[in-house]
Amino acid sequence: MMEGSRSGRAPAETSREAAEDARLLAAYAAGDLSAARLLTARLAPRALAQAGRMLGDRAEAEDVVQEAMLRLWRQAPEWRSGEAKASTWLYRVVANLSTDRLRARRRQAPIEDAERIEDSSESASDRLQQKARLAALRDALGGLPERQSQAVALRHLEGLGNEQIAEIMDINVRAVESLTARGKRALVAALARRKDELGFEE
Template structure:
């Protein structure tokens, strides 16, 4: 059980900062998959780019290790913030960013109705629907509902107020539900 206020990732990062390579292996195994999953959703399903972002975020973590102060922030919070920023930068640079005032058009070539499609396809549908959300809504919804983070942590990662997080997740969920509603039967949830 994890003690409140205790961050085992911080202990590992400090161990790495003291020259312990095995601590880096443990940190990568603990945080890497979550970072990759988050980056993949933020980058609208682009797995190759998400892997690059994950590697870059971890490099930044290794660089940070010698100066890491225990108690300054949770390592996972810091890493998700870095990953978020890297993803948003890439979306902006490649013109794929969707601002809060915009909404991406649903693609016309959606698969036809299928009876009880497989889980992988349902997840693909979710990733597609998330990709159509404005970047900040997508970021908030993924952190809240898929990463399972509490609103104050998300506020720290996104550098906004907790109220703004609540607003973004509520709007994001409404938009997702509306987007997926026509496919409810197809997705096997009717």
């Protein structure tokens, strides 16, 4: 189930893939729009999945991907291919934008109201209960400190290794381990509180 998130980016391929991404980005910066199409086809599907796993909402995930790619286009003229990989950079931007949205969602519409309505109308449905559980998970993710939230999402929703997460977040591996461990503990606690409140069965 984690294989999908790693598609096309096995370690042996990574540097070749990164070089091709950099070449396409340079071609775009030099005025070749077809390079942008190729680059989008290479990078956007994975970014869409990443945002989708974090947000659980297709329309919001699409907005995040469009915004992330827009930032990539704007970066293109100053891109230093030796210093950053486009795919790593995109993981970071999508994680940032998605975390922002989870946090904004929490501020704008506290999940409790929607949850209780759904719960009272069709609490017998397993599907609805799973939907509610995932909504609760994402709400709790949005309630974590930003870096913890990103590290947990990259580790446990994207299935990335700690070294890759370290590269994406520009920190060392021990810091990643610490963030994911603290983040998971905080998630367990937050979800336990919610389950107690709503009486979900496990």
